[in-house]
Every structure is written in structure tokens, then in C-alpha cells.
Amino acid sequence: MSVDVVIAGGGPTGVMLACELRLAGARPVVLERLPEPTGLSKALGLGGRAVEILDHRGLLERFRAEQGALEMSIFRHFGGIPLDLRGLDDDDRGSAPRRFLSIHQARVEALLEERARELRVEIRRGHEVTGLEQDGEGATVVARGPEGETRLRARFVVGCDGGRSAVRKLAGIGFPGLPPSRLLRLADVVLPEDATEQGHLVLSGGRRVRFGLGGIAIVPLGAGVFRVVTSEPYPPDFDRGAPMTLDELQASVRQALGEDLPVREVRWLSRFTDASRQADRYRAGRVLLAGDAAHIHLPAGGPGLNTGLQDAVNLGWKLAAEIHGSAPPGLLDTYHAERHPEGQRVIMHTRAQGALMARDERVAALRQLLGELLKHEQSLRYVVDMLDAVDVRYDMRGEPGESHPLLGRWAPDLxxxxxxxxxxxxxxxxxxxxxxxxxxxxxxxxxxxxxxxxxxxxxxxxxxxxxxxxxxxxxxxxxxxxxxxxxxxxxxxxxxxxxxxxxxxxxxxxxx
The missing domain is CATH 3.40.30.120 (Glutaredoxin)
Known part of the structure; x- marks a missing residue:
């Protein structure tokens, strides 16, 4: 079978890319390793430029209808330092007001897949990429599926298959970066009603811990469910493959609080780290990378999801133009030229946020200083623009001296x-x-x-x-x-x- 594009990975980045290709008249096929969606969500919301992308594609109201009742924007932070966005409004570039959708990643995935099926995108679940060969005319993908081995011939292949991307490895693309220095444990748990009060966790003896602060982050998700995240130095010889247990979580909680959480029910247990890596190139011939396959980092505030959607929208129209034969020379190479620096920037600020999580008196002093600086509008705006990726400016200069303030920036929503x-x-x-x-x-x-x-x-x-x-x-x-x-x-x-x-x-x- 021959198609225009094989997309490995049916997460938000891969499915958004498939939608972009279909809107541009190309024929993608999505291969997803998992037979069914997990229904689990690391990211709890979408913010900034990603929300405006949904607006551009007519999807914003569909996503707004799925928002949780909780106003998650109050938990915006930089390395655990709360950000008070109430004083920020439209900037002088005329961009839209600050936007944030409190919608879990699992619902983002479901809504994007719903849109993809409306556009008649073919999504094959239970298909794992195991082989890849390319030549000057296209690439052949080998996948293992429910009915055995499948071979697909495509003009291009895009790896959207996560941090352990098979496509990236098979294409021989390097993934340099930093190994983990911190281990973070995540749990969605149900706590007793009397364990929380007015934005605080109530511990034994009446001691109160504010949600979202300190060596442990606690975020209410509604209906008595709370997200708990702990952070500690990465243990030597740690076995990441071992299943996480409630006992492991409680041991980590005790280091931060001095006692266990009064957990009634466990909904989800997981781990992640602050490892940060970036593909040394986003294109190798007929193979391209997007989303976590191209960059991994500490998931502080869900930047991976937001950055991946921006990758997809930058790449989709360029790849379709190449397929249709209308692309000018070098258009597809601008994908790496534009998005690789943005991936580097996300890695930079997530590394900085990871450093702020260390339990150390010097770091505590740094957190205090940054907290004071972030009360000033100019500093706060700079950081929030960076987190929301609304400060992105691509080099669009056609001739020397061409420098209008709008050139290379997101178009204002006039x-x-x-x-x-x-x-x-x-x-x-x-x-x-x-x-x-x-x-x-x-x-x-x-x-x-x-x-x-x-x-x-x-x-x-x-x-x-x-x-x-x-x-x-x-x-x-x-x-x-x-x-x-x-x-x-x-x-x-x-x-x-x-x-x-x-x-x-x-x-x-x-x-x-």
C-alpha cells in the first residue's frame, strides 16, 4: 500500500499533524502502538499558543465544552513558584487575552481523534513500528499489528512516537542531552473530605500545607480527587521498570511532610524524571520528528503537549506542499530551522524549573528572590510569554532592514x-x-x-x-x-x- 505520510504515534501531536495534512489535501495513515487509549493524563490543561491554534482550526468551542469545573489557571507556576496572572491582559502586539483550558490530556487526545475521524484520517491501533528503510523517493515502514507484519510505502514518515521513538532510532537521528537528576512520583488519589480545607491539606495535629507549594505539589482535580507529585534526587541504580506502588509514594511523601497521606483510593500511580534531550535534527531525508520524539524535558506545566501541537501545525502545511509539488526549494527544511530553536528554549526553561525544585537553603533563597521578581508586571509577562510560547518570532525577513514588529510573529486576532x-x-x-x-x-x-x-x-x-x-x-x-x-x-x-x-x-x- 502507498500513502502520502505514515505518522508513527497516535497521541495529540500525531493526530493533530494528521488533521493538518488532511486539511491540506494529503493522505496520512496513523500507526499507534497501543490498542486502546489509556485514559490517563499527565498534562492537566492547555495554555497560550496551543489554545489559539485550536481557535484557528475551529476547535476551541468543542474543547471549551469539555473543560473541568475547576479553574486550573490559578495553579500556573514556574518551578513551583506561583504566578498571579490577574494583572496581565492583552499585550501591545494585539494578541488575544490570556487563555487556559483546564482539560485533561486524555480528553485532548479523544477530541483530536474525533476531529481526525471527521476528516477521514485512517488510524490503525495496535500497530508498532519495527522497521524503516528510506530512499530518494520515499520510505517503507514495517509494523507489527494484530494481523501480523505490515509494510507501508509512503512519501514521508513522521515520528510522533514519544521520547523512546522507534522512528528516531531507526532513522539514526541522535538524541543528546542530560540524564535524569530528579525522580518525580505522580499519583491521582482520593482523600477524605476532612483532609482538605480552603486550599490546604490538613495533617495530624492540625498542621496545614498549602496546595501546590513546598516539597510536594498537591492539586485538586475535582470530585475529591487530588494530584500529588513528589520530587527528590534521582536514586543511583533505580529500577524504572519496577511497578510503582502506594508504599513507594508514601515513603516519598514522608520525606516531604513527615507523615503519610490519608489516601482512601488510588486512581493512578506513575513516575517521571527531569531528563532533557533533543533530536540533533528534526529531518533526516524522508523522515521527520515532532513532539516528544523530537524533545523531552521536565513536564512542568505541560509544555510537551503545547510544543508538540505547535510542531504539528508548523510541519503540516509544509509537508503537504512538498507532497503536492508546490513547495518552493528549502521549505521543508524551515521546519527544523524554526522549531528546533523553540524546542531548545523549552528545554532551557524546564531545566531552570527543575533546578528550582531542589531542597537546599541556597535554592530556597533563589526561589524567594524569583518570587519577588515575578510580582513585577514586566518580569511576570516575560516569563508567562515564554511558558505560553507567545514570544515566538520566526525569521521572515526577505531583505536587509525588513523589521516590522509583526513580521515573523503570530497574527493578531483582529x-x-x-x-x-x-x-x-x-x-x-x-x-x-x-x-x-x-x-x-x-x-x-x-x-x-x-x-x-x-x-x-x-x-x-x-x-x-x-x-x-x-x-x-x-x-x-x-x-x-x-x-x-x-x-x-x-x-x-x-x-x-x-x-x-x-x-x-x-x-x-x-x-x-
């Missing part, structure tokens, strides 16, 4: 008035195509872009707000601005740069 009524920039992105947004009311830009209208939609509108950040902008399918016309800029120079941007990101004009 409210717009068109001939068909009111809309938003996010609503223009539903089809996962390029968008040329003309806020001048002129037909000249549309005429210029007409030879690319099979790949780029031209929208003439005016801003519903009091000001407009630019005269016009070209937005890539992944939501980033690839060209901007500033106020008062001569038409000749702006039009020349627009032609270059259209050719750079969307290929030769039709008939060209």
Missing part, C-alpha cells in the same frame, strides 16, 4: 468587517491555507496575489477596532505573519516584497 459581515482573523484560518489580509480596501493586492489563489485566500476588510496594526499582512497557514505593509510604505516596495514572500513560502505562481 476583529474585522468584510462585505459579508463581521469576522476575526482566527476565523479566516479555518481552512489551514495562507491568507492575504488587505485592510486598505484596494484591489491591487488581490490582483497581485491572484496567481497564488489556489494556495492563498485574499480577504479585503477593515479593522473593527480604533486602529489597525498594519495596512496589510500575509499570514502563513500556521498563523505567523510572513509579510507586512506598514503605514505610508510606497506601493512599489511593498508589492515587490509581497511577491517575494508569496514565492518564498508558497512556491511559484500558477502557470509560472
Amino acid at each position: 476583529r474585522l468587517i468584510t462585505g459579508e459581515g463581521e469576522t476575526r482573523v482566527a476565523e479566516l484560518m479555518r481552512r489551514a491555507r495562507g491568507v492575504l489580509l488587505d485592510l486598505t480596501g484596494s484591489a491591487a493586492l488581490g490582483d497581485l496575489a491572484a496567481p497564488w489563489d489556489d494556495r492563498v485566500d485574499t480577504v479585503v476588510a477593515r479593522s473593527a477596532g480604533p486602529t489597525r496594526p498594519a495596512e496589510a499582512m500575509l499570514i502563513r497557514p500556521d498563523g505567523y505573519v510572513a509579510w507586512v505593509a506598514g503605514a505610508g510604505e510606497p506601493d512599489g516596495g511593498a508589492h515587490r516584497r509581497l511577491r517575494r514572500a508569496l514565492t518564498t513560502w508558497f512556491g511559484a505562481p500558477r502557470g509560472g
Whole structure:
């Protein structure tokens, strides 16, 4: 069988990538090792840019309807230091207000799979990749499934199969980084009603421990269920393969609290570490990597899920263009060029957060100092923008000196008035195509872009707000601005740069 893309891994990154490819007219097949979803959730929410991605694809209301009743945003933190987001609103780039969805990873996976099946994505569960060969025309994947061995021929293969990625290993892609220095134990447990009171755990003798702080993190999940996370130095010769038990959890809790938790019921026990590694390249010929297959790190605040969705949306339209033959030279290589530095940045800040978890008087002093700094709006905004990945700026400069503040950034979600009524920039992105947004009311830009209208939609509108950040902008399918016309800029120079941007990101004009 021959398909356009084999995606190894049916988690959020793999399924989101499959959806992006289908929207762009490509044919992916997803191979997932597990026969059924586990229903378990490490990440408890989605924030920042990942939420805006869902909005761009028309999925945000579907996800909002699944939110838990608990407002999880109150537990935003940096290395366990609470972040008070109440004073942050829209920034001067006009981005959307701070967004956070308190939705467990298992529901994220289920909703994305629901969307994939609506788009008629083929998902094969119980298929484990065991072999991979590639040549100049494509790749052959060998998988072991319920009916024996299967061989699939594809134009490209994408490994979204986690930190122990078989695709990465079979492609010979290096995965350098740091081994674990800390062991973290995670448990979802039911506690007695009298064990908690007004945001605190009540211990023997009436001693109270605030949720989310100290050597142990305690987060209420609703219905009497609490997530408990402990952290300690990674023990030498530790057997990660041994099943975790309640006794092991309680021993770790005693180190932090001096006594056991009054656990009524255990829902889930797991372990993770602060090991951090990144693939040395995100592409090797016909093989690419995304999500945890490309980068692993301490899961502080769920950055793996958020980063993986951003990987998928950056890669999908580029890979589809390559398959359709419309990609300009080097387009697919910009996936590594853009996303590898962002993976490095996530590893940097999660390593910093891991260092803040050490139980040491010097670290305690550092935590106190950072806590004071994070009460100042400028410092808080910088850190939250980094955690939410809303500070991402890709290099879109087409010529020296081209430096409009919007260039290379996420397109602001402007409210717009068109001939068909009111809309938003996010609503223009539903089809996962390029968008040329003309806020001048002129037909000249549309005429210029007409030879690319099979790949780029031209929208003439005016801003519903009091000001407009630019005269016009070209937005890539992944939501980033690839060209901007500033106020008062001569038409000749702006039009020349627009032609270059259209050719750079969307290929030769039709008939060209």
C-alpha cells in the first residue's frame, strides 16, 4: 500500500499533524502502538499558543465544552513558584487575552481523534513500528499489528512516537542531552473530605500545607480527587521498570511532610524524571520528528503537549506542499530551522524549573528572590510569554532592514468587517491555507496575489477596532505573519516584497 505520510504515534501531536495534512489535501495513515487509549493524563490543561491554534482550526468551542469545573489557571507556576496572572491582559502586539483550558490530556487526545475521524484520517491501533528503510523517493515502514507484519510505502514518515521513538532510532537521528537528576512520583488519589480545607491539606495535629507549594505539589482535580507529585534526587541504580506502588509514594511523601497521606483510593500511580534531550535534527531525508520524539524535558506545566501541537501545525502545511509539488526549494527544511530553536528554549526553561525544585537553603533563597521578581508586571509577562510560547518570532525577513514588529510573529486576532459581515482573523484560518489580509480596501493586492489563489485566500476588510496594526499582512497557514505593509510604505516596495514572500513560502505562481 502507498500513502502520502505514515505518522508513527497516535497521541495529540500525531493526530493533530494528521488533521493538518488532511486539511491540506494529503493522505496520512496513523500507526499507534497501543490498542486502546489509556485514559490517563499527565498534562492537566492547555495554555497560550496551543489554545489559539485550536481557535484557528475551529476547535476551541468543542474543547471549551469539555473543560473541568475547576479553574486550573490559578495553579500556573514556574518551578513551583506561583504566578498571579490577574494583572496581565492583552499585550501591545494585539494578541488575544490570556487563555487556559483546564482539560485533561486524555480528553485532548479523544477530541483530536474525533476531529481526525471527521476528516477521514485512517488510524490503525495496535500497530508498532519495527522497521524503516528510506530512499530518494520515499520510505517503507514495517509494523507489527494484530494481523501480523505490515509494510507501508509512503512519501514521508513522521515520528510522533514519544521520547523512546522507534522512528528516531531507526532513522539514526541522535538524541543528546542530560540524564535524569530528579525522580518525580505522580499519583491521582482520593482523600477524605476532612483532609482538605480552603486550599490546604490538613495533617495530624492540625498542621496545614498549602496546595501546590513546598516539597510536594498537591492539586485538586475535582470530585475529591487530588494530584500529588513528589520530587527528590534521582536514586543511583533505580529500577524504572519496577511497578510503582502506594508504599513507594508514601515513603516519598514522608520525606516531604513527615507523615503519610490519608489516601482512601488510588486512581493512578506513575513516575517521571527531569531528563532533557533533543533530536540533533528534526529531518533526516524522508523522515521527520515532532513532539516528544523530537524533545523531552521536565513536564512542568505541560509544555510537551503545547510544543508538540505547535510542531504539528508548523510541519503540516509544509509537508503537504512538498507532497503536492508546490513547495518552493528549502521549505521543508524551515521546519527544523524554526522549531528546533523553540524546542531548545523549552528545554532551557524546564531545566531552570527543575533546578528550582531542589531542597537546599541556597535554592530556597533563589526561589524567594524569583518570587519577588515575578510580582513585577514586566518580569511576570516575560516569563508567562515564554511558558505560553507567545514570544515566538520566526525569521521572515526577505531583505536587509525588513523589521516590522509583526513580521515573523503570530497574527493578531483582529476583529474585522468584510462585505459579508463581521469576522476575526482566527476565523479566516479555518481552512489551514495562507491568507492575504488587505485592510486598505484596494484591489491591487488581490490582483497581485491572484496567481497564488489556489494556495492563498485574499480577504479585503477593515479593522473593527480604533486602529489597525498594519495596512496589510500575509499570514502563513500556521498563523505567523510572513509579510507586512506598514503605514505610508510606497506601493512599489511593498508589492515587490509581497511577491517575494508569496514565492518564498508558497512556491511559484500558477502557470509560472
